[in-house]
Amino acid sequence: MKQTATLKFIRKHSALAPICLIILLFIRPTYLYAEELKLPDIGDSAATALTLTEEKMMGAAVIRNIRHAGKLVDDPLLIEYINNLGNKLVSVSNNKDYRFNFFIIDDMSINAFALPGGYIGIHYGLITASRNESELASVLAHEIAHVTQRHHARAYDLGKSYQVPVLAALIAAIVLGSNGNELGQAALASIAAGSAQMRLDFTRANEKEADRLGIKILNKAGFDAHSMASFFEQMYKESRLYGSQGPEFLRTHPVSQNRMAEAKLRANQMQLKQPPSSEAYYLIKQRIEILNQPDDKALLNHYVLQLKNKTYTVREATLYGYAIALLRNKQLNQARKVIQQLRKQAPSRIAYLITEAQIAAxxxxxxxxxxxxxxxxxxxxxxxxxxxxxxxxxxKQQKYGRAKSILVTHLRQPSPAPKLYKLLALIESKLGNQVATYEALAHYYYHIGQTHQALNQVNLALKTPSLDFYTESRLSARKKELQDELTALAKKPS
Structure with missing residues (x-):
């Protein structure tokens, strides 16, 4: 979020200033020191820390709100990459409590943040700004360390009248730079009217621990332990060069010369590892460029010039972008030649295979x-x-039965993409299963943050004649859950 947007938000809702400060620290925890902010001693917050269950509920609710705002990237290849990278780091951490979920925000500013419950977000811009995969991994590793050490869990005392949906809406509004418009209005009104008690317990010790563990995670996962300091140093140089127009990352993650020196010192104590970035890393950077260029002809000209002048970092990644540009411009024969050339070199690369299948279709x-x-x-x-x-x-080939069989099986996996529920609704509709269509749409709308629409779909399903007992009971229970959540958002705490 832009600094000016933050200030406007707090000025507009002056009664919320202390709460906003706490939330901003919650979602932007890295390199913020209690000492530097001159915070008072607020005592031990162990008795009021969020439980693991509350953290996970909170994180999932924030994600739904961000998705409702249309800011979550839903490209499956990008999502798969960032989760593979993140979970490679998690696998060597001391994590025992969280199923991590990494997501990408459709924003070319350079920033990243962690949410309660193991949810870590990263902006498009930070991925493209990283110079190698170790630098990208270093940002994720630091945020992972904050989560595994539960530094965030002590940030809030939820109080009896303060409920998860309300706080989730407010966090999402601040993450996205909202000035209190549609996304956060209900939450803001509710909080301003109430007396929700919140705590702040971020200390220098927390930050040093996240640095130390983050660098250790990097090294154990096989990445360059020096990359954390090198990335922050690069951002620091840009901030000196561009001043207030420098990377947003440094406005939310302040870095000092002393801090960079400490990170270098810790890295020097590790075994030197300087692995090359994976091919997947370069492919994903190309894919971000492709998704952010709506002009098909301009995209094709861009790749033609890069290949002609050899102004690329990795030729294979550039050829991948070129193949997709050809596909978008309906130059199918040339696109097929390029992608088949790439598949000969890497036959198991899923991105290449999908592109070849799309060309065939x-x-x-x-x-x-x-x-x-x-x-x-x-x-x-x-x-x-x-x-x-x-x-x-x-x-597209009207093979609905086969599609449903595959989709139902896939939906049993943790955290399925909302789009899969929308596809299931389409399939059930084609197969004439009215109740199942309503249920699938209810799941879809809920996961994209449209709870009212989800409730409408459940109500439509309940009005269907001849429901069996088990289906009616399941739908009735779901209706109550959705109604309770909507009530929490609308209710003013006492």
Missing amino acids: QSQQYAKALYLYKSALDDYPGNTPLTLNYIEALL
Whole structure:
């Protein structure tokens, strides 16, 4: 969030200033010191810390609010990459309590943040600003350390009248730079009217611990332990060069010369590792560039010039971007040649395989496209990008039964993408299953933060004639859950 937006928000809702400060620290924990902010001693918050269950509920609720605002990136290949990278780091941490979820915000500013319950967000811009995969991993590692040490859990005393949906809406509003408009209005009104008690317990010790553990995580995961200091140093240089127009990351994650020196000292104590960035890292950077260029012709010209002048970092990643640009410009024969060349070099690369199948489908070679997806899923069962693309290809061929079978199985995985529920609703509708259509849409709307619409779908399902007892009981229970959540958002605490 831009600093000016933050200040406007707090000035507009002056009664909320202390609360806003706490929340900003919660979602921007890195490198903020209680000492520097001259905070009073507020005592031991152990008795009022969020429970693990409350943290997880809070994080999931914030995600739904961010998704409602349309700021979450839903590209399955990007989501898969950032979660693979993040969970590689988590696997060598001391994590025992959280199932981490890494997500990307559609924003080219350079920033990252952690939410309660193991949810870590990173902006498009930070990924593109990183010079190598170790630098990107260093930001994630620091945020992971904050979460695993539960530094955030002591930030709040929820009080009897302060409920998760309200706080989640407010956190999401601040994360997205809202000035109290639609996303956060209900939460703001509720908080301003009440006396929710919140605590702040961020200390220099917390920050040093996150630095120390983050660097240790980097090293154990096989990344360059010096990358944390090098990335912060690069951001620091840019801030000196551009002043107030420098990276947003440093406005929310202040870095000093002393802090960089300490990070370098810790890294020097580790075994030197300077691994090359993975090919997936470079492919993802290309994909971000592709998704942020709506002009198909301009995209193609960009890659033609890069290949002609050899102004690329990794040729294979640039050829991947070139193949997609050709596909978007309907130059299918040339696109096929490029992607098949890449697949000869890396036949198991899922991004290449999906692009080849998409080219086949656009060339009306539907059987080939379906074969490519099915064969790949046999090798990589449960892979979300493959599954999503396969289901969409099956739907275009009106193979609804097969699509439903695959989709229902995939939805059993943790944290399925909301789009999968929308596809399930379409399938159930085509198959004539009215109640199942309403249920799937209710799941979809809920996960994109549209709780009222979710409740409407449940009500429509309950009005369907001849419901069996178990279905009616399930729908009635879900209706109560949604009503309770909406009531919490509308109710003013006493």
